[in-house]
Amino acid sequence: MKTSHLRTIGIVCAASAALAGLALASEVAAGPSRADLALLAGVMQLVQQDYVHPVDSRQLTDAALKGMLSRLDPHSSYMTEAEFRESREDISGKFGGVGLKVTDHNGSPTVLSPIDDTPGARAGLQPGDEIVSVDGQTTRGVDLMEVIRKIRGQPGTTVTLTIQRGRQSPFEVPLTRQIIRVHSVKSRLEPNDVGYLRISEFGEETPNELHQAISTLQHEAGGKLAGLVLDLRNDPGGLLASAVDVSSDFLNGGTVVSIRGRNANDDQLFTAPATSALLPDTPMVVLVNGASASASEIVAGALQDRHRATVMGTQSFGKGSVQTIIPIKDHGALRLTSALYYTPSGRSIQGDGITPDVLVEAAKDEQVANSLVWREAQLHGAFANPGVLPKSDASPAAKSASAEATSPPIKEQLIGSDRDTQLKAALKYLERLPAGNPAIIHTSVPG
Missing domain, CATH: 2.30.42.10 (PDZ domain)
Known part of the structure; x- marks a missing residue:
């Protein structure tokens, strides 16, 4: 029996409103033994008979599924019907x-x-x-x-x-x-006709909002932008499809990201249309930090590996796994880690994150005070980085050891403000690029 799946890479649970409840496939390789099933059933029966308060069997089933999935890794989970419904509201951008x-x-x-x-x-x-x-x-x-x-x-x-x-x-x-x-894209025109775009998360409407923002910026700049800053700081991720669409807006053809699962049949390659780039000759900077995760890292990694943009900021979070939403008929849904994703050069971001080409930390007075500087690799049950794929269509960006430093992220209210040190560095960097060069990589902050 077939199931309907949705790929999601965000840290916060997400699912598509279009998914219909379907039964789980019964043809599962190496399924649970009769002894395992008998043990579960026996424990449930004991709880229902001897627990101090009556417990509904549905409640016990939900709790067993939650415990089972939560022990696998930090991002797998079971959602009840109510939770599944709420997760679809998240993706719709209204709740x-x-x-x-x-x-x-x-x-x-x-x-x-x-x-x-x-x-x-x-x-x-x-x-x-x-x-x-x-x-x-x-x-x-x-x-x-x-x-x-x-x-x-x-x-x-x-x-x-x-x-x-x-x-x-x-x-x-x-x-x-x-x-x-949730309006996920904000934009404004900076001095010298440089566009500023901030994506706060990757939802269903993000690609459309991005197109509208770029069109507005071009109009305000008199038809052509001199440069573009794509700000992905503090962006926790979202939908894989949106990350691919956003990356494709800046690439003409070629690989955006690939997915490798347990079975070869699960492997997928996502590419950009041959003529999809909206700003093919506009120099770009992508800003990331330790709170940039999953979809943000896909976009930053794609534009970095394809030498389309210079990545600035600090090391990203390092979430490189893909979750598939599997609805269960008359119940909720499983959110199951089913694959890892890789940048065009074959790098896995899992546990490592994206290393910026240019290290720029937020000023001390701009950083979140007493913030916990933690990353994917520090989460309980997180997967280790599996290494680089043997074949790819792009060369990885040079990795600077000094650029792997992590620091507390910038305060949310300061992102894009006049006090934003990292944004100022990005704008200054773009001013120094020779005309006609969409991306030039350096390993130190411009003075």
């Missing part, structure tokens, strides 16, 4: 909540990044903030999706989060919920 991207860090729900212009961002919540309780109820040991459900609610109502920030004493942050409409 009720406070505007926080949250991930599980060693058993604690942790802010990956606040979404621009939302209650969470306006309250000053920062990457690395640990959510220790929601409305006075601890989050320790609670499933991540359950924590997210508690944070969400009816627009206009209030939720109080208790935050642990580094070594500071925990503090409470009351937030008023609202309808969150």
